[in-house]
């Protein structure tokens with residue numbers, strides 16, 4: 001799930017919340033993802049400059065996309 005944010009890496013910059021096309025992310029020091037809104041597009045994972053969203057998660061998205 002994109003909601004898996006590593007709180008030790010997250011700077012709280014809010015970029016992922018700004019860029020989420022579904023407005024699924026709200027900031028509360030770290031991002032909270034509303035699972036009802038999130039389409040798992042993966043943008044927030046790719047966009048995070050701090051690697052707070054794991055590369056393994058990215059690969060899961062890539063694989064998921066490829067299998068569709």
Ligand code: SF4
Pocket residue numbers: 005009010011012013014015016017030031047048049050051052053
């Ligand atoms: S873009 Fe990355 S560092 Fe910034 S708030 Fe989102 S998860 Fe945290």
Ligand code: SF4
Pocket residue numbers: 002019020021022023024025033037038039040041042043044045
């Ligand atoms: S995966 Fe896409 S829809 Fe879900 S929180 Fe991230 S940017 Fe928003």
